[in-house]
Amino acid sequence: MTENKLNILLAEDDLNLGFLLVEFLESSGIQVKLYRDGEIAFNGFKSGDFNFCIFDVMLPKMDGFSLAKK
Numbered sequence: 001m002t003e004n005k006l007n008i009l010l011a012e013d014d015l016n017l018g019f020l021l022v023e024f025l026e027s028s029g030i031q032v033k034l035y036r037d038g039e040i041a042f043n044g045f046k047s048g049d050f051n052f053c054i055f056d057v058m059l060p061k062m063d064g065f066s067l068a069k070k
Contacts, residue, residue, distance in 0.1 A: 007031045009050040011041035011067060013059050021054075038062025042070055 008025060012018035013036050022032045033048060035041035037060040045053065055064035062070075 005029060005031050006051050007033075007049060009033055009035065009041060009045055009048060009053045011035045011038060011053070011055045011059055011064065013037060013056060036060070038064065038067045042067055 025032045039061040057064040
């Protein structure tokens, strides 16, 4: 993570929406890492340094509520 940049984990299985959100957030100077299912997002969270997380509720393998709880 760059020191002065916000770093967001985005868990979204809809690629069109995910890419749209990534493009919008990155155009605002925010670093974004997109994950397409709950399990991979959880593993990414454990190995990353994120300031904020955005989860889709209906994700494959682990839903957004379970992901947030973990």
